[in-house]
Amino acid sequence: MFTDFSTQIHFSRYSAVAISEPPMHAEIRYCNVCGQPVEFRIPPGDHLPRHVCTRCGHVQYRNPKVIVGVIPEWGDGRVLMCRRNIEPRLGLWTFPAGFMEQGETSAAGAAREAREESRAEVEVGPLLMVINVPYVSQVYMIHRGRLLSPHFGPTPESSEVVLMAESEIPWDKIAFPTIWHGLRAFFEDRRRGVWTTHVLDLTQRPRPPRQAEVPGDDPVGDA
Amino acid sequence: MFTDFSTQIHFSRYSAVAISEPPMHAEIRYCNVCGQPVEFRIPPGDHLPRHVCTRCGHVQYRNPKVIVGVIPEWGDGRVLMCRRNIEPRLGLWTFPAGFMEQGETSAAGAAREAREESRAEVEVGPLLMVINVPYVSQVYMIHRGRLLSPHFGPTPESSEVVLMAESEIPWDKIAFPTIWHGLRAFFEDRRRGVWTTHVLDLTQRPRPPRQAEVPGDDPVGDA
Numbered sequence: 001m002f003t004d005f006s007t008q009i010h011f012s013r014y015s016a017v018a019i020s021e022p023p024m025h026a027e028i029r030y031c032n033v034c035g036q037p038v039e040f041r042i043p044p045g046d047h048l049p050r051h052v053c054t055r056c057g058h059v060q061y062r063n064p065k066v067i068v069g070v071i072p073e074w075g076d077g078r079v080l081m082c083r084r085n086i087e088p089r090l091g092l093w094t095f096p097a098g099f100m101e102q103g104e105t106s107a108a109g110a111a112r113e114a115r116e117e118s119r120a121e122v123e124v125g126p127l128l129m130v131i132n133v134p135y136v137s138q139v140y141m142i143h144r145g146r147l148l149s150p151h152f153g154p155t156p157e158s159s160e161v162v163l164m165a166e167s168e169i170p171w172d173k174i175a176f177p178t179i180w181h182g183l184r185a186f187f188e189d190r191r192r193g194v195w196t197t198h199v200l201d202l203t204q205r206p207r208p209p210r211q212a213e214v215p216g217d218d219p220v221g222d223a
Numbered sequence: 224m225f226t227d228f229s230t231q232i233h234f235s236r237y238s239a240v241a242i243s244e245p246p247m248h249a250e251i252r253y254c255n256v257c258g259q260p261v262e263f264r265i266p267p268g269d270h271l272p273r274h275v276c277t278r279c280g281h282v283q284y285r286n287p288k289v290i291v292g293v294i295p296e297w298g299d300g301r302v303l304m305c306r307r308n309i310e311p312r313l314g315l316w317t318f319p320a321g322f323m324e325q326g327e328t329s330a331a332g333a334a335r336e337a338r339e340e341s342r343a344e345v346e347v348g349p350l351l352m353v354i355n356v357p358y359v360s361q362v363y364m365i366h367r368g369r370l371l372s373p374h375f376g377p378t379p380e381s382s383e384v385v386l387m388a389e390s391e392i393p394w395d396k397i398a399f400p401t402i403w404h405g406l407r408a409f410f411e412d413r414r415r416g417v418w419t420t421h422v423l424d425l426t427q428r429p430r431p432p433r434q435a436e437v438p439g440d441d442p443v444g445d446a
Contacts, residue, residue: 026281028255032274035253035260045379047339048324051255058249064323065286066362100287101271105355105424106362116270127422130353130364132328139289139329141353141362156268197420199350201328 033058064137068109069097069179070145071186072122078165079186080147082117082158089175091159096120097142097179106141114145118161120152129185129198131178135205142182144195177206256281287360290401291332292320293368294409295345301388302409303370305340305381312398314382319343320365320402329364337368341384343375352408352421354401358428365405367418400429 031038031053038051043059051060072080072095081093096114100106107124114122122145131140152161166187174180185198254261254276261274266282274283295303295318304316319337323329330347337345345368354363375384389410397403408421 026256030253030255030258032251032253032255032261032283033249035258037258038255060255061322062325063288064325064327066289099284100362102285102287102360103357104287104360105357105426106353107355107424108357127353127420130329130350130420132330134326134328134331137325137327139323139362139364197350197353197422199420201330203328 028060028062031056031058032060062137064134064139066100066106067097067138067140067178068100068104068106068113068143069095069140069182070110070114070122070124070143071095071128071182072114072120072145072147074147074150074163076163077190078163078168079183080114080118080120080122080152081162081164081169083160083162084157084175085154085159086157092173092175093170094175094179095182096122097140100141107143110141110143110145117155117157118152119155120161121148122146123148126195127197128189128195129182129200131181131199132201132203133178134201134203138178140178140182142178142185144186177202251283251285254279254281255283285360287362289323289329290320290361290363291323291327291329291336291366292318292363292402292405293333293337293345293347293366294318294351294405295337295343295368295370297370297373297386299386300413301386301391302406303337303341303343303345303375304385304387304392306383306385307380307398308377308382309380315396315398316393317398317402318405319345320363323364330366333364333366333368340378340380341375342378343384344371345369346371349418350420351412351418352405352423354404354422355424355426356401357424357426361401363401363405365401365408367409400425 028038028051030036034053034056036053036055038053038060040049041052042049043052079095081095083093084090096110096117098113100109106127111122111124114120124143124145126144127141128144129142133140154161169183181200189195251261251274253259257276257279259276259278261276261283263272264275265272266275302318304318306316307313319333319340321336323332329350334345334347337343347366347368349367350364351367352365356363377384392406404423412418
């Protein structure tokens with residue numbers, strides 16, 4: 001029935017850099033309302049174990065996080081890329097992206113991330129891609145955007161901020177599979193002249209690289 | 224530049240039922256790692272105040288939540304609707320939807336919600352709609368789906384589970400604006416014969432209803 005569904009489910013073609021384990025969640029051991037120990041058990045009326053306070057009964061939920069990003073395009077067609085100055089993936093490349101904050105839309109969050117990571121002012125446009133990443137409990141919402149001025153530069157989060165043509169994108173030094181897929185979708189749609197909202201489930205962790213695939217000239221990558 | 228952007232940003236046309244305040248977050252007062260009191264302050268290198276432990280320094284973040292849902296279609300074109308048996312919006316109507324769990328894709332979560340709320344087995348299809356709801360820090364991911372068998376029924380969460388034709392949808396008794404918009408998009412796309420992924424920012428709370436708009440025959444709505 002869903003003839004267009006197959007385009008939404010496929011595995012990552014991103015495999016050229018090693019992916020480390022996601023940062024571990026800190027373990028929930030105490031109630032954040034009353035400070036007493038919690039138990040990990042199924043609360044009444046629920047179906048999954050949760051962290052439940054042994055004293056006040058407060059249930060602390062853990063839920064997937066949303067990451068918002070934007071691919072900012074300059075008037076000449078180049079896009080703004082940032083070299084990560086922080087872990088994870090320090091030294092690898094990304095467009096501006098980060099955790100969505102309370103009270104934001106995805107577009108507002110993406111504009112904020114652009115400011116924080118590159119000091120760029122970006123008009124955030126339509127949603128280009130939604131990516132489910134269940135193995136790290138994340139959902140990516142990637143917009144395309146328009147860089148409003150040529151004023152941008154390094155920040156504590158980005159050691160370099162650079163405009164890149166498609167031919168200059170360092171495909172083997174992209175920080176995350178989601179970023180790789182977002183860039184691919186962006187350039188493919190732009191070439192076709194047809195923009196759409198792509199949907200992708202990344203259900204498998206990228207495989208570790210074979211030695212020959214490890215970038216040799218990247219002094220800070222963790223590959 | 225973004226000529227198709229205006230279709231992604233518009234305000235809710237849903238205004239026929241009252242919306243109560245969202246449930247308050249429990250206040251974070253203690254560290255869930257070590258049990259000691261937290262302070263609400265900007266951690267080093269951050270830009271927003273967070274709950275930071277006064278003893279171990281653990282930072283507890285609060286982030287928007289993802290709600291996953293599905294509009295399950297039966298072979299005759301009717302869709303599966305559930306009458307809520309729980310607060311909020313007890314007594315009003317929805318398709319299956321609920322908080323995404325850790326480790327899920329949006330499709331897997333939507334299928335789980337259908338099972339929990341209606342005992343229905345649903346083949347979850349493409350993403351129909353993404354809705355940002357910043358005033359409650361939520362992102363909705365609404366899929367369309369195919370009801371796989373006519374076996375469904377009430378659950379602790381749903382007092383009634385019913386197949387409805389478009390003409391039978393109780394538009395003035397829909398539980399949430401997001402559900403209303405998802406159904407509208409579904410029936411509009413189906414009528415046109417063109418499916419797309421809709422994107423919507425609901426940036427304004429629905430206005431309170433005028434008295435004449437309050438459903439008169441709904442004994443349990445909070446309007």
